[in-house]
Amino acid sequence: MPLDKERLKRVPMRELSVEERIKTFNEVPLGYTEEEAIKEASRCLQCVKPFCVGGCPVGINIPAFIKAISKGEFEEALKIIRKANIIPAITGRVCPQEDQCEGRCVMHKIGDPINIGALERFIGDWALKHKSELFKVPEIPKKNKQVAVIGSGPAGIAAAADLAKMGYDVTMFEALHEPGGVLMYGIPEFRLPKRIVRSELEYLRKLGVEIKTNVLIGRTITLDELLKEFDAIFIGTGAGLPRFLGVPGENLNGIYSANEFLIRINLMRAFEFPEKSDTPIKVFGTVAVIGGGNVAMDAARSALRMGAEEVKIIYRRTEKEMPARAEEIRRAKEEGIQFKLLTQPIEFIGENGYVKKIKCIKMKLGEPDESGRRRPIPIPGSEFEEKADIVVLAVGQRPNTTVTFGTNNLKLTKWGTIWVNPETLETSIKGVFAGGDIVTGAATVISAMGAGRKAAKSINAFLSKQ
């Protein structure tokens, strides 16, 4: 294809119309057709030194799989991706590609970067459609060594897949009743359909990984007990303790942490209450979501679909400082979610035990803080009230240290995350490795997967020496 005008523009992805979206939890971006995928893949310049690969935390050979798509060789493309990433249908949807592979694409200089995420998703979805033959797993020579993976979210999935492919016997422990971690309980259906998560986990099982649900390491079994039965352990338990603001009225009825709100909807399927789910949720009238990250966008857009009359996002800085992906902010706005910026809640006011109003204060931006973003400063005397029947707090997470219960040797950092050797991801206990949000604090799906892969390599090196 010549470098004509058409080649500079992305093949657009079809999306569900706003009217259709806000009534259901159906996925918003509809994915490429085969023709669209081939056309988009043909835009790729096939750089000799591809920058995109350097932007991928798991190191997928991006130009190679795109080339395969451009030739219509989808199975070949799948094989290339699977070498580095076993869940392309998931990462193709939730990775912040604009900051990673696509952010480094040379096409940026002259036009639109290649839609790498959409192409990855296309292959992931194509594989799920052609399940039976493509999900066959090659015979893997067994190493007869046991590895435990704690947590079945992105970090654990990546580590378990690589270790199983290397020939280790992998047992994965999940505390909730269904595996998948944040992919299952956190990210909503309209961004990541749960059937896709279940299918991708099916491939993990086919690789020989045994998944045990309802086991909370630290309570049901301790780390020390696991060490007696396993040759190595990977901890990928994520960042699971919600932060609250610590302001008056925060425990009023109708105020949820984003985790609780999303768990009720995604994992417990409260949107099917009372017909097919026994878990209730309250969503009505005006819903206020506090925070500016992806979780805040997810909560706000979920609230809309649950039947809220109006949804507003309250954030203490400006849109520029919002940690959410630009794409998610755009979709939230399209759907009619209001943004109340430079605003900080200072008190929740209730009536008969239920929240009714939020007392807020106006903020202005000062000097940059340690995160590099300009620090919000309250403007004295600017207090005002916002109506809110339901409030969702999406103001971040802290590490959950339950995994350390019953063991004394696991060193933590001053932030409560697990200390690791940055080279190997080994913790202070020999043979125990950790990665993902439990080490870094809340980050992205793909960076956790990158850590899982890195840890798998270290575990292999560690066990090969024995």
Added chain:
Amino acid sequence: MPFRILKKKILAPSIKKIVVKAPLIARKAKAGQFVILRVDEHGERIPLTLVDWNEKEGTITLIFQEVGVSTLKLGLLEEGDEIHDILGPVGNPGEYVRDQTICVVAGGVGIGAAYPRTKQLKELGNYIVSIIGARSAELLILEEEMKKYSDEIYITTDDGSKGRKGFVTEVLKELLEKGRKFDQVLSIGPPIMMKVTCDVTKPFGVKTIVSLNSMMVCGMGMCGACRVTVGGETKFTCVHGPEFDGHLVDFNELMMRLRMYKEEEQIALEKFKKNILVKSHASG
């Protein structure tokens, strides 16, 4: 691993006891801890206190009162049936104390939760004074078991059909007023009973421990549904509790939060009852 019900016993109208195969939980259970249970694939996650456990048999014992859809569904399961999911043990074990005089105040189905702590504290060498109560004689559970591990026992019923007519807290108040000294009061039961227990003991300066029954979802600190104000700070019942210093607990907030889904619970209950009727018509 299936969580199979091995034994089922009706203790009182609407109060049932089940013994369930759960070897991993039985191996680790300690008095004061609980499980999170999900009856079937549509079920919500509900907390139930571990009443007893047998490591050798790999079983745990649970007691529950049928008050909502989840417990009604659980009550419909028979011996041989499986419970979809059980997570545990979760929550912190109760504090070990020795050689003290301890008053256990327990009411209703809360006696089931108080029993393992009473047994443990007795075995640790404490002198146990139990005050147990229920709405009526037929609703009083575990009387014999509590007697076995108590040095003294008082029984009350709201209607006077057994023991003394009145509330457990009235007996506690009288004992304290008569100058009876307790090193500790352990109160487990309906929130209002625990609140009144704390009101009674406060002027006497008696340390009072309560075991809270907050609404819960995850049971492992992820969601914060079970948050409660203790000493002016927000705590999670599942990871910081379930036992707290009762004099520091904001009971009004706890009771308010327990009422959060009252409306929804009613809707679900009516739908559930209607379905049961339809089913029994169809089979009858």
